Amino acid sequence: MSTSRASTVGSKWVKTKVLLRNKELRKFVPETRIYTQANLHSMINRYKMVYIKPMNGSFGQGVIRVEKRDKYVFQSGEVVKTFQTFLDLFASLNKSKLNRTYLVQQGIHLLTHQNRIFDTRIMVQKSPKKTWEATGWIGRVAHPHKIVTNFHNSGKPLPLGLLLNPYLKNKKKEAYIQSLRLLGYQIAKHYQRYYPGFKEIGVDIGIDKALKPWVLEVNTAPDPFIFNQLADKKMFFKVLRYTRANGRFLPIKRK
């Protein structure tokens, strides 16, 4: 599984299995399986809410949320459908899915901001001194009618501290953000054992109503420009400086 190039890191499934190898990090990973009828059936019965996502997707594209209430409800993009039986749901899912491999993951009931779900992106980079540093942290608020928070899927990036305000105050809030940064750092350190070549990761962390963080996805070619969405550019400038030092988005003048 070891490789020296970040671009060959592979699918969400491989990246999830790498996380599961670490017993400290495992606690933060929602249960994840390959999408099959049997796996969907047992996961939806256990968790009542699951996310189905393409194994090689990005930008929240093709992500579907399924809930079991008195009926089965599925949502993809802004389209919501309801079904009386599991088999009706499954048949319909197979029609709306594309012909590729999907994962089914325990759904996390994310915190909200003005009734819109949000999650967080933690950027962890090799510094010019070659040590790992959590350089960026930001909240991403979903479009009011969507179930994904991605910036490239009409999500709105906002300061994480602002979004956490109703849940945590002052020192507790600062300490909580620190703990998310530490989690990102620990993931980078662990990943490095399997992928020695890569220099940056962007961790998507969902926070549930009990404020437990959950690692939804690890991105191995994270976009630094999301941090440019914040009015305060300090974080963005540092992220970009490190990105360039790491050989991505190179400066115009080079020797």
Ligand SMILES: Nc1ncnc2c1ncn2[C@@H]1O[C@H](COP(=O)(O)OP(=O)(O)O)[C@@H](O)[C@H]1O
């Ligand atoms: N298990 C989950 N529980 C709650 N929300 C999720 C879950 N998985 C994904 N999401 C939402 O969907 C978004 C996209 O999923 P993600 O796994 O990050 O795939 P992508 O590569 O498309 O970004 C996440 O940022 C989050 O908002």
Ligand SMILES: [Mg+2]
């Ligand atoms: Mg993501």
